[in-house]
Amino acid sequence: MKYKVYLSGEIHTDWREQIIKGCEAKNLKVKFISANTDHESSDAAGDHLGLESDPFWRDHKSAKVNAIRTQTAIKSCDIAIIRFGDKYKQWNAAFDAGFCAALGKPYITLHDENLVHALKEVDASAQAWATSPEQIVELLAYTVEA
Template identity: 60%
Template sequence: MQLNVYLSGEIHTDWRDQIIQACQMLDLNIVFSSAVTNHDESDSAGDLLKQANTDEGQGYWRDHRSAKINAMRTKTLIEACDIAVIRFGDKYKQWNAAFDAGYCAALNKPYITLHSEDIIHPLKEVDGAAHAWATDVRQVVETLRYLLK
């Protein structure tokens, strides 16, 4: 069996690399995908669609264009995945991760949330729809390993 796992959420730490490397070390048959994790690249994804001679440089319209370009990637990858892992970090609010969790729930895609205990309350609805909640990468890897037994 092979799993297609989508990694969503916080982009300021190397949690994705940790999961991927640990799964490779265990020789797990998993294909990983993710949103673009380079913040500047993600923010500028829609710049190629800017209309010449318009006042659409920064702000709302730039964010709007980039969000739509990024959404094409995210929607496609979530729809194609078997399971998503959605990481919520402590430093920033990851509204996009919450949106991804909601999209997974709407599609009936199983997902694992990954976050510390100190943000349980704000994520109660997200965790309520999740199939598992992990507090560290090791728990995610062990869950994926178990699923491939």
């Protein structure tokens, strides 16, 4: 079986690449899918539907267009990895975690210890909490190879 893993969350570091390379090094049967990680094109996802003068409606349209991708990816994945970084608030990642929980999709959170309190409800529904991409690779290896 080839596992489909959805990578959600923070886009300002190379955590996705670290996980992908770590799984490749272990020859794990894993296919990765992700949300759009290009901030500008994500913000502009709804622009082809007509320009908006009010930023709220631009964001609203783009969020709906982006949801086509994220909801489809989450529904089709076997497991989600949801990364919360320190620098920015990843409200979209929290929403993805809630969506996974509502669908009964297993997910693992990835964040530093300083976010434990802020993410207590998100972590409570997760199957695991990791602090490094290396830990994620080990969790996936166990899941795929066990």
